[in-house]
Amino acid sequence: MLKRYIVHIDLDSFFVSVERLFNPALVGKPVIIGGSAERGVVAACSYEARQYGIHSAMPSRQAAQLCPHAIFIRGTYERYADASRKVTRIIHDAVPLYQKTSVDEFYIDLTGMDRYYDPYQMATELRQRVIHETGLPISFGMASGKTVAKMATNKAKPNGQLWVKHGEEKAFMAPFNISTIPMLGEKTCQKLYGYGIEKISDLQRVDVRFLESLLGKWGRAIWEKAQGIDDSEIIPHSDRKxxxxxxxxxxxxxxxxxxxxxxxxxxxxxxxxxxxxxxxxxxxxxxxxxxxxxxxxxxxxxxxxxxxxxxxxxxxxxxxxxxxxxxxxxxxxxxxxxxxxxxxxxxxxxxxxxxxxxxxxxxxxxxxxxxxxxxxxxxxxxxxxxxxxxxxxx
CATH class of the missing domain: 3.30.1490.100 (DNA polymerase, Y-family, little finger domain)
Structure with a gap:
């Protein structure tokens, strides 16, 4: 059976990073994209702003209270769309199979490429090319499936990269809170917390039949994710426009x-x-x-x-x-x-x-x-x- 090499790529603080290309004075400062200090909600924010507890979807007024010296920018849609297209073209030209899941996030399947190339080196070179040609910071994680690859990217941020090798998935995931598992909602987490299941290591030890009785079919899916098992495929970026x-x-x-x-x-x-x-x-x-x-x-x-x-x-x-x-x-x-x-x-x-x-x-x-x-x-x-x-x- 072929070893899978799945790469998850995420452009770091994408909207903020694009704005910084046009205004370098924003570098190193707490920047909030979306609305103003009086109205609206936070669409994105810089890492400097996150240190104050600010996050996306937070009311702008609350964000302004947490960080009074934050710089608010309404957002420039055309710039973000153009930057996303540039990154997509680079990825399209470099890899055989990829899936664009949002304007700033991609999955790449390099399975089988290890017969000819080093997949991690390929991903590293692709990341460097994106940085060089666009000026945007970007992180990636590589693993045997989407779930661990995405978690590896989150661990590698900001502007880093991480490879979770085959057989190391469970050990990598074990220390994290269950809320870090992609697609695991807050309500499900709260239900699991009620049974003392807080870390992924707790999930890994739980009998799958208990999770199925508690959450139905989704219980088995969560258990498999916690074991590092994720066979979901990369959907080619050729869907309808x-x-x-x-x-x-x-x-x-x-x-x-x-x-x-x-x-x-x-x-x-x-x-x-x-x-x-x-x-x-x-x-x-x-x-x-x-x-x-x-x-x-x-x-x-x-x-x-x-x-x-x-x-x-x-x-x-x-x-x-x-x-x-x-x-x-x-x-x-x-x-x-x-x-x-x-x-x-x-x-x-x-x-x-x-x-x-x-x-x-x-x-x-x-x-x-x-x-x-x-x-x-x-x-x-x-x-x-x-x-x-x-x-x-x-």
Whole structure:
């Protein structure tokens, strides 16, 4: 059986590091990205800021109290997207198989390469190339599976590298708190703490049948992770780049409210789909077709997001720019492109703590009871008309 060589790469304090490229005066100072000292939440922060107990998703006002001399920056979306593309191109050109899991995080599979090269040396050279060509600090961990590789990266930060060799996984993991296991949520940790299971070494000694009785199938998965067992594959970075939907009217319309209401409903649907697939979009487009089949499209770059309150104003703006309001429309469509994997955290630039909680609550309800169980009033209006823009043939 082939020994697996899985590399996890993470760009250190990515947003802060990008801003420092453009303003070296920020180096060595506590920097907070997202909002201002009065409103919003922390999207990212420098290691200097973390020393004061600041972390992502913390309300900006609280962060300002913890570190009054912190430097707040709203964030420059285009810079982060451009830097992410540069790093992706370097990795794409250097390795046979990789998975981009967010704008600043990658998994690489070098399994089988040890017949020709030293995998650790390959990863080391790739890291040095990224640093040299982009000026960004970057860390990596290498191990036999994703779980240990990611934990190794976290141990190697900032701007370091670590190889957990085959057979050393359990010993490496044993001293860490169970909360350091990737994908192990706070509620599960609290439940395990209640049984005196705090360190990964405790998990390693627990009977797997006990964990299965406590947590179901997830119990065995957690036990395997604690043993350093992780056979999950690297999903090639070749997944779809866009999602879209469109609607053809039974009768051409120039009613602005009808068009905006439909666009809101369509945008909500696509945004929910993004979040359900753990994806973000950096480009929004509108498609308009008039009665004579003349078709126009207009697109706009947006901050990486999956949030309606960012997408809906942008799609309304595109409608205003693209539509000759004297001409009835036959077909209208929305497209989200430049997709990448990523969670809701990156939307924190423009969000309040309340907005984040609202989205999570809405998604929980829609996941449980079905899409459109809860939505904006405009989207509900579409539902009440039994007007489904996503039905085939519409």
């Amino acid at each position: 866009s999602i879209s939907t469109e609607h053809t009217f039974d009768a051409d319309t120039a009613n602005k409210r009808t068009l905006e209401t439909l666009l809101i409903s369509m945008t909500e649907e696509l945004a929910f789909k993004l979040r359900s697939e753990n994806k973000l979009s950096a480009c929004l487009a509108i498609k308009i077709r008039y009665a004579n089949f003349e078709t126009h499209t207009l697109q706009e770059k947006i901050p990486y997001t999956s949030a309606e309150h960012i997408l809906i104003p942008a799609i309304k703006k595109l409608l205003k720019q693209a539509w000759n309001q004297h001409r009835p429309i036959r077909l209208i469509g929305v497209k989200l492109s430049q997709l990448c994997s990523g969670n809701y955290q990156i939307n924190l630039f423009e969000d309040s703590e309340e907005q984040i909680k609202l989205y999570r609550a809405m998604d929980d309800i829609n996941f449980k009871y079905g899409n459109k169980t809860i939505c904006r009033a405009a989207g509900m209006e579409i539902e009440q008309r039994n007007f489904n823009p996503f039905h085939p043939g519409k």
